[in-house]
Amino acid sequence: MKSFENYFMSKQxxxxxxxxxxxxxxxxxxxxxxxxxIIREMYDNHTExxxxxxxxxxxxxxxxxxxxxxxxxxx
Numbered sequence: 001m002k003s004f005e006n007y008f009m010s011k012q013x014x015x016x017x018x019x020x021x022x023x024x025x026x027x028x029x030x031x032x033x034x035x036x037x038i039i040r041e042m043y044d045n046h047t048e049x050x051x052x053x054x055x056x057x058x059x060x061x062x063x064x065x066x067x068x069x070x071x072x073x074x075x
Contacts, residue, residue, distance in 0.1 A: 022069060023062060032058045 039057035055063075066072065 019070075023066060032061065035061045 036057045039060055043054060043057060043060060067074075
């Protein structure tokens with residue numbers, strides 16, 4: 001089953017590569033660390049109940065940017 005998954009992931013990745021990597025182009029232009037304290041306040045989940053670990057704050061910002069650029073939804 002993993003090879004079937006890998007096949008479709010590589011197809012999707014090739015399709016995305018054709019669009020160009022806008023995030024890589026703007027990466028050196030933006031100081032991403034400035035966003036970390038802002039996102040940490042809203043996104044921090046350190047409860048006694050535990051749960052799934054948080055994603056990195058910078059990764060979350062970049063995911064939101066990609067979501068906006070490519071018209072991706074959360075569902």
